[in-house]
Amino acid sequence: GLLSSQRLNLLERKDTVSRPPMFCSGCPHRPVFDILKKMKVTVMGDIGCYSMSVLPAFEASHTMISMGATVGITKGMNKVMRMSGDEKPLVSVIGDGTFFHSGMTGFANLLHQADGSDNMTFIVLQNGTTAMTGGQGNGSSGKYDVNDDMNIDIKSMMNTMGIENVQYVDQFDYKLFRDTLKQEVKNKGISVIIATRPCALKFKIKEPNYYVDPKICIGCRSCVNTNCPPIRMKSYTGIDKLKSSIDPNMCVGCSVCSQVCPVGAIKQSQRGGQKEWI
Structure with missing residues (x-):
């Protein structure tokens, strides 16, 4: 049959951070x-x-x-x-x-x-x-x-x-x-x-991930400014200042962030063993 009534739930609008298109993780x-x-x-x-x-x-x-x-x-x-x-x-x-x-x-x-x-x-x-x-x-x-x-x-x-x-x-x-x-x-x-570097997505290139040591990181955002999707600023327990962080599930180990870090705070895990600084 016919619907005698219709009930609609209005969803509350939530603002989100706009994000333009960007290069993939590990893009050369x-x-x-x-x-x-x-x-x-x-x-x-x-x-x-x-x-x-x-x-x-x-x-x-x-x-x-x-x-x-x-x-x-x-x-x-x-x-x-x-x-x-x-x-x-x-x-x-x-x-x-x-x-x-x-x-x-x-x-x-x-x-x-x-x-x-x-x-x-x-x-x-x-x-x-x-x-x-x-x-x-x-x-x-x-x-x-x-x-x-x-x-x-x-x-x-x-x-x-x-x-x-x-x-x-x-x-x-x-x-x-x-x-x-x-x-x-x-x-x-x-x-x-x-x-000379090949497309990371096309050729499925993935090396051991990189991670940030927040005790060394100075929060300068040099790595964040490379605009790589896995990198963001975050709070660490016991540390007042925001420090950078790398999502191990997204990182493909291209090493660019590590090379631009002025203090050597970004390190490569051993065969993917170090997922993130705990």
């Missing part, structure tokens, strides 16, 4: 954009997971137009800046999936009308997958997956185009990547850094 893009944000350089972004770098809390990329556009935008902005006497360097970021999809033509054109005063640094995020649209393979996925028959060497391709200053750098070696990038933005000309 995280250290790259953490470093770029701290360097305060002008960064041309592109389409992919790394598009989220335009959003809070990174806000490290300053353009995001269309797939593969970063290379041409960087060259055009570089030309206008040099004509106006602006000598500031430009950094461009592009993923390997976008590189093979529509970025190669832009790189092939870079040396056309090149000038000695150019200062362009390009970062290719070679994570071995087209992650944002479902984890499809791309032209260099075979570097990380033996079952993938596509393994084009991006450095060799760049060299063939005539771009000579190309190097592979592991972005999970935070200091090495930072120092390399700082040096390249000082150099005139065209330089390319290929960041």
Whole structure:
């Protein structure tokens, strides 16, 4: 039958903390954009997971137009800046999936009308997958997956185009990547850094988790500012000040938080045995 009455329970509205989209735990893009944000350089972004770098809390990329556009935008902005006497360097970021999809033509054109005063640094995020649209393979996925028959060497391709200053750098070696990038933005000309770490989600990468020793932690939030999902501030018994904490169930052991900690308060567990500081 027919309902003679209807009873509705009104739920009380509860405010929640807003959270923008963010990189996964252990995402290899995280250290790259953490470093770029701290360097305060002008960064041309592109389409992919790394598009989220335009959003809070990174806000490290300053353009995001269309797939593969970063290379041409960087060259055009570089030309206008040099004509106006602006000598500031430009950094461009592009993923390997976008590189093979529509970025190669832009790189092939870079040396056309090149000038000695150019200062362009390009970062290719070679994570071995087209992650944002479902984890499809791309032209260099075979570097990380033996079952993938596509393994084009991006450095060799760049060299063939005539771009000579190309190097592979592991972005999970935070200091090495930072120092390399700082040096390249000082150099005139065209330089390319290929960041080599694979997608943690696609390739299911998980190392022993990291944890925080609150007796050493000074609460500076350097680790929190890397915007990794497992990291938060919390209260510990017997300690008045908030200290950082890492959720062991979410941590995949990438080590970035440990490397940015100024006092060595973040340590890696032994084979996942240390879940959290008790």
